[in-house]
Amino acid sequence: MTEEKLRPVILAGLAYKDHGDLDYEMTELAELARANNLDPRESFTQKTDRPDPGTYFGKGKVEELAAAVKTYEVDLIVTNDELSPSQIRNLEARTDATVVDRTGLILDIFAQRAQTKQAKLQVQLARLQYQLPRLRTSMSVSLDQQTGAGGGGFTSRGAGETKLEQSRRRITNEMVHIRHELADIQAGAKTRSAQREGSGMPSVALVGYTNAGKSTIMNRLLARFGVGAKEDDSKQVFEKNMLFATLNTTVRQLTLPDKKQFLLSDTVGFVSKLPHDLVAAFQSTLAEAGSADLLLQVVDISDPNYKKMMETTEETLAKIGIKDRPMITVYNKADLAEVPYPTVDGQGALTISAKDEKSQDDLLDLIKKAIFPDLQLVKLRIPFSDNKVVAQLAAHHTFQSEEYDEEGTVLEVELTGAELPQYEKYVD
Ligand SMILES: Nc1nc2c(ncn2[C@@H]2O[C@H](COP(=O)(O)OP(=O)(O)OP(=O)(O)O)[C@@H](O)[C@H]2O)c(=O)[nH]1
Numbered sequence: 001m002t003e004e005k006l007r008p009v010i011l012a013g014l015a016y017k018d019h020g021d022l023d024y025e026m027t028e029l030a031e032l033a034r035a036n037n038l039d040p041r042e043s044f045t046q047k048t049d050r051p052d053p054g055t056y057f058g059k060g061k062v063e064e065l066a067a068a069v070k071t072y073e074v075d076l077i078v079t080n081d082e083l084s085p086s087q088i089r090n091l092e093a094r095t096d097a098t099v100v101d102r103t104g105l106i107l108d109i110f111a112q113r114a115q116t117k118q119a120k121l122q123v124q125l126a127r128l129q130y131q132l133p134r135l136r137t138s139m140s141v142s143l144d145q146q147t148g149a150g151g152g153g154f155t156s157r158g159a160g161e162t163k164l165e166q167s168r169r170r171i172t173n174e175m176v177h178i179r180h181e182l183a184d185i186q187a188g189a190k191t192r193s194a195q196r197e198g199s200g201m202p203s204v205a206l207v208g209y210t211n212a213g214k215s216t217i218m219n220r221l222l223a224r225f226g227v228g229a230k231e232d233d234s235k236q237v238f239e240k241n242m243l244f245a246t247l248n249t250t251v252r253q254l255t256l257p258d259k260k261q262f263l264l265s266d267t268v269g270f271v272s273k274l275p276h277d278l279v280a281a282f283q284s285t286l287a288e289a290g291s292a293d294l295l296l297q298v299v300d301i302s303d304p305n306y307k308k309m310m311e312t313t314e315e316t317l318a319k320i321g322i323k324d325r326p327m328i329t330v331y332n333k334a335d336l337a338e339v340p341y342p343t344v345d346g347q348g349a350l351t352i353s354a355k356d357e358k359s360q361d362d363l364l365d366l367i368k369k370a371i372f373p374d375l376q377l378v379k380l381r382i383p384f385s386d387n388k389v390v391a392q393l394a395a396h397h398t399f400q401s402e403e404y405d406e407e408g409t410v411l412e413v414e415l416t417g418a419e420l421p422q423y424e425k426y427v428d
């Protein structure tokens with residue numbers, strides 16, 4: 001498969017009171033580790049009332065971990081929860097391995113995936129924020145030395161206080177600088193999004209768990225209905241079978257055969273326990289979906305954990321302040337799940353395969369019903385003296401019928417409630 005040498009690693013997780021589904025979280029943690037070129041050798045879990053304040057895991061488990069580090073000859077442990085800086089230091093001392101928590105792992109994956117300037121800055125900001133209280137752990141030496149995405153390796157375990165002070169100051173200065181740069185980029189993005197809102201075109205946003213197929217759906221619809229996309233491949237977005245393939249938001253305009261238009265946006269995917277610093281740094285990217293008229297929640301129905309993934313998506317949406325939005329649930333990858341498709345499952349949900357044309361048509365039908373809910377078929381009689389109105393209508397509508405009599409043009413067309421008043425006087 002890959003020629004890259006994978007670094008072996010031990011995974012460790014704790015289930016305490018009111019903790020979520022640890023099995024699912026450990027499966028997800030293993031996926032995240034693989035996404036970061038790590039090779040999970042063994043997974044340790046412990047049940048307890050509450051985490052140990054000093055070492056996170058209880059004494060016995062720490063000893064087990066230390067022994068496993070020797071047995072498997074690994075030098076890295078990844079924990080399922082975010083640990084306190086002192087817990088990391090203590091665990092590192094007792095196991096003689098580097099300890100990275102889930103947050104550190106996700107930040108590293110994001111750092112490797114970031115392509116655009118905005119994404120790079122956002123990731124770097126989140127990493128610095130995260131590193132600031134952790135300068136005395138070896139985690140502050142980045143996992144992905146090869147990408148050199150900044151910040152890595154500026155301190156080592158037990159650095160002297162003066163050196164720590166210097167590092168702290170350097171990080172704080174860099175964060176101020178990045179915030180300024182991001183503010184500039186975001187000001188530009190705001191203008192563009194205001195322009196879009198002013199265009200009066202409805203907007204639809206793809207959201208969901210990472211790797212569910214959001215970008216694939218975007219690309220298939222673009223290939224058929226994208227404005228200028230048929231001639232220009234660069235309008236397509238990046239789709240790949242890996243976690244967090246997409247880190248930035250892309251908005252494209254679609255024009256359907258009946259000339260109806262809407263904007264479709266694709267954005268970063270979710271995972272459970274998305275780090276707080278990352279959510280904060282990506283707030284503007286994530287919030288793009290917040291202004292959409294309709295959300296399409298894409299779900300990989302071929303994944304046995306898809307229900308958990310849906311919960312994760314709902315939780316993340318709530319966390320970034322997106323609530324009570326009209327939403328269509330798109331159960332995708334039905335071809336892999338071996339369930340019949342396309343099927344429209346009652347109100348607001350359907351089962352599809354992204355690459356299947358009939359699936360795309362059914363999805364578009366539901367989207368249209370949702371964003372043009374008040375469409376009415378009306379018969380208009382437009383006198384020849386007002387012929388420019390016919391031209392105006394024809395630019396954005398397909399007529400169901402069109403005839404002429406002595407006075408003018410008689411046509412049948414679907415209009416939204418917002419459009420109707422403008423043409424009221426021609427209604428036959
Ligand atoms: N078999 C099958 N594969 C699919 C389908 N939809 C998407 N895929 C594949 O799933 C993988 C992930 O697709 P993406 O579109 O990149 O997923 P995404 O939701 O954009 O993921 P992130 O950007 O990481 O959040 C790709 O390899 C796609 O080819 C589908 O309906 N059937």
Ligand SMILES: [Mg+2]
Nearest residue numbers: 214215245246
């Ligand atoms: Mg994507």
